[in-house]
Amino acid sequence: MADRSFRPETLAIHAGQIPDATTGARALPIYQTTSFVFDSADHAASLFNLQTFGNVYSRLSNPTVAVLEERVAALEGGRAALASASGMAAEAMALLTLLEQGDHVVAAGALYGGSVSMLAVNLAKLGIETTFVDGASIDAFAAAMRPRTRAVFAESLGNPSLQVLDIAAVAEVAHAHGVPLVVDNTVPSPFLCNPIRFGADIVVHSATKYLGGHGTTLAGVMVESGRFPWDNGKFPGMTEPSKGYHGVKFFETFGDFGFTMRARMETLRVYGAALAPTSAWQVLQGIETLPLRMERHCTNALAVARFLAAHPRVGWVNYPGLPEHPDHALVARQMRAVGGTPGASGLLAFGVQGGLAAGVRFIEAAQLMSHLANIGDTRTLVIHPASTTHRQLDPAQQDAAGVAQDMVRISVGLEHIDDILWDIDQALAASAA
Amino acid sequence: MADDIPTLRRILRSARTLAVVGLSAEWHRPSFFAAKYMQEHGYRIIPVNPRYPEILGERCHASLETIEEPVDIVDVFRKTEDVLPIARQAIAIGAKCLWQQIGVKNLEAARLAADAGLDVVMDRCVKIEHARLFGGLHWAGVNTGVVSARRGH
Numbered sequence: 001m002a003d004r005s006f007r008p009e010t011l012a013i014h015a016g017q018i019p020d021a022t023t024g025a026r027a028l029p030i031y032q033t034t035s036f037v038f039d040s041a042d043h044a045a046s047l048f049n050l051q052t053f054g055n056v057y058s059r060l061s062n063p064t065v066a067v068l069e070e071r072v073a074a075l076e077g078g079r080a081a082l083a084s085a086s087g088m089a090a091e092a093m094a095l096l097t098l099l100e101q102g103d104h105v106v107a108a109g110a111l112y113g114g115s116v117s118m119l120a121v122n123l124a125k126l127g128i129e130t131t132f133v134d135g136a137s138i139d140a141f142a143a144a145m146r147p148r149t150r151a152v153f154a155e156s157l158g159n160p161s162l163q164v165l166d167i168a169a170v171a172e173v174a175h176a177h178g179v180p181l182v183v184d185n186t187v188p189s190p191f192l193c194n195p196i197r198f199g200a201d202i203v204v205h206s207a208t209k210y211l212g213g214h215g216t217t218l219a220g221v222m223v224e225s226g227r228f229p230w231d232n233g234k235f236p237g238m239t240e241p242s243k244g245y246h247g248v249k250f251f252e253t254f255g256d257f258g259f260t261m262r263a264r265m266e267t268l269r270v271y272g273a274a275l276a277p278t279s280a281w282q283v284l285q286g287i288e289t290l291p292l293r294m295e296r297h298c299t300n301a302l303a304v305a306r307f308l309a310a311h312p313r314v315g316w317v318n319y320p321g322l323p324e325h326p327d328h329a330l331v332a333r334q335m336r337a338v339g340g341t342p343g344a345s346g347l348l349a350f351g352v353q354g355g356l357a358a359g360v361r362f363i364e365a366a367q368l369m370s371h372l373a374n375i376g377d378t379r380t381l382v383i384h385p386a387s388t389t390h391r392q393l394d395p396a397q398q399d400a401a402g403v404a405q406d407m408v409r410i411s412v413g414l415e416h417i418d419d420i421l422w423d424i425d426q427a428l429a430a431s432a433a
Numbered sequence: 434m435a436d437d438i439p440t441l442r443r444i445l446r447s448a449r450t451l452a453v454v455g456l457s458a459e460w461h462r463p464s465f466f467a468a469k470y471m472q473e474h475g476y477r478i479i480p481v482n483p484r485y486p487e488i489l490g491e492r493c494h495a496s497l498e499t500i501e502e503p504v505d506i507v508d509v510f511r512k513t514e515d516v517l518p519i520a521r522q523a524i525a526i527g528a529k530c531l532w533q534q535i536g537v538k539n540l541e542a543a544r545l546a547a548d549a550g551l552d553v554v555m556d557r558c559v560k561i562e563h564a565r566l567f568g569g570l571h572w573a574g575v576n577t578g579v580v581s582a583r584r585g586h
Contacts, residue, residue, distance in 0.1 A: 003437045006580050016571065019584045043473075049460065051469045053569035061572055069574030080575040241461070253463050255535050255558070257575050264573070 009291045016070030031063045064277040072221040075190035079226025080257035087206020089273035090220030097263040101127035106144040108135030108154035110161035110402045138169045157187040160409045161402035164327035171199025178232045191294040192343045201228040209376025213286040226256035297346030298338040301412040313428040315351035320344040351406040358431040359384040365430030368423040380413035448505035455510035456480040458488045464510040467560035497522040506530045516542040524549040
């Protein structure tokens with residue numbers, strides 16, 4: 001008899017946590033401890049040699065953090081996961097484990113700014129070069145591949161471009177070159193999209209956003225599919241004795257979770273971007289209601305998009321959940337349906353009539369929408385990228401980043417839709433000079 | 434083929450003695466990792482490998498047939514094409530389970546053992562399954578598939 005395959009709503013509450021063996025506590029205890037005792041010298045040696053699984057020090061693993069790791073792995077349909085201090089840390093753990101000096105990355109162009117910096121500046125400092133391509137062009141990904149390419153990186157749903165990645169097509173390009181596809185799945189969250197189903201090999205999340213959902217806590221998670229053939233000759237770090245950890249051969253020893261073990265023991269252990277147990281606990285409080293929240297984010301965002309599309313003060317609306325959006329068919333294929341239509345998450349962008357000055361006036365007139373740089377909060381958040389996050393770029397660079405002068409981005413929250421629409425409407429009225 | 438959590442739990446709970454065929458004495462080899470782990474979790478390990486006199490403090494046997502005590506699981510760390518005679522020996526010595534490790538997938542051997550009434554596990558690691566079902570693997574952030582409202586062990 002096959003094991004029951006539990007649904008995401010159930011996994012969001014249960015995966016990774018059964019009642020505590022010692023106390024019977026039903027809710028997750030916070031193991032606020034740096035270190036764990038050894039039973040004996042031999043036990044200590046076995047733990048350090050990875051012959052026995054167990055906790056040593058919370059920079060490597062912690063029982064509260066492990067629940068977050070397993071829960072996100074389960075929600076993504078992955079084999080194993082590694083949590084870290086932020087979404088950027090999760091991305092760094094994945095890429096620093098994958099890549100070494102002389103390697104090359106092919107990345108979608110319109111990425112989150114922090115990811116662009118990591119690839120174009122920080123990894124370049126280590127001798128790892130990135131070619132940025134048009135994320136909508138499968139041919140561009142293929143044309144950019146080189147003999148030393150070791151990863152393809154893209155976002156399942158771009159922020160703030162709202163471009164939807166054709167995951168299966170890009171995975172095919174990556175796999176034809178024997179390299180993994182790494183997907184940032186922050187904006188859809190694992191409830192709306194599971195990139196591994198479509199061929200992604202590694203998924204990264206800023207758990208700070210929808211996973212936590214409350215806007216209180218920084219966290220990141222990297223998930224491994226368990227399907228990538230690390231013994232294809234391109235990843236000696238996975239198959240040869242580890243210089244960073246006692247000569248362990250990670251792929252041979254740990255098989256389909258070897259990459260996660262290597263990221264934990266070689267990268268997280270050394271760079272120290274560990275997640276605090278209290279932060280893992282807070283994010284897990286959020287994940288329990290992720291499915292409910294994502295449904296409301298989707299229905300609210302669709303209602304906002306329709307309202308904006310019909311508004312005389314609005315020049316254009318970019319929301320992949322609208323049937324007229326160029327990527328709508330991809331959304332329908334890759335993302336969960338919510339209320340009978342494809343769930344496109346809570347992010348949208350639109351143009352205010354009157355350009356940059358009108359955009360600024362709109363933001364300044366907002367009363368309920370919070371003006372800040374985060375996304376994926378319970379609260380509706382709003383930002384005018386041309387005057388804030390992308391201010392340092394000239395108009396041509398802003399254009400390349402998908403940031404128009406009149407563009408306003410809204411992360412639609414969970415307030416009552418009538419109140420959200422009221423605030424948008426009054427701010428649009430105020431945006432007229 | 435045992436492929437579900439209750440069956441794998443039953444096999445690992447009821448077994449006490451593992452004959453590990455192809456066990457290496459090199460500490461960094463997967464077979465050594467697995468056997469040492471199982472030994473530390475209370476299982477008796479009987480190494481089967483003609484190349485060594487002793488591994489993990491236990492006398493090595495050249496083959497399953499010279500083992501004089503009851504064997505519960507025959508745990509196979511050998512190439513897929515070498516498993517069939519090991520399956521025949523496992524049946525002959527009255528073992529209760531033929532367990533082929535990750536990457537070892539001899540269907541003929543599995544069928545033979547199953548027809549003789551043995552539990553059959555294929556392409557899985559005893560250590561990983563033990564850790565998955567009894568708590569340890571969860572430590573490593575692995576998706577164990579275990580969902581339960583019952584207290585852990």
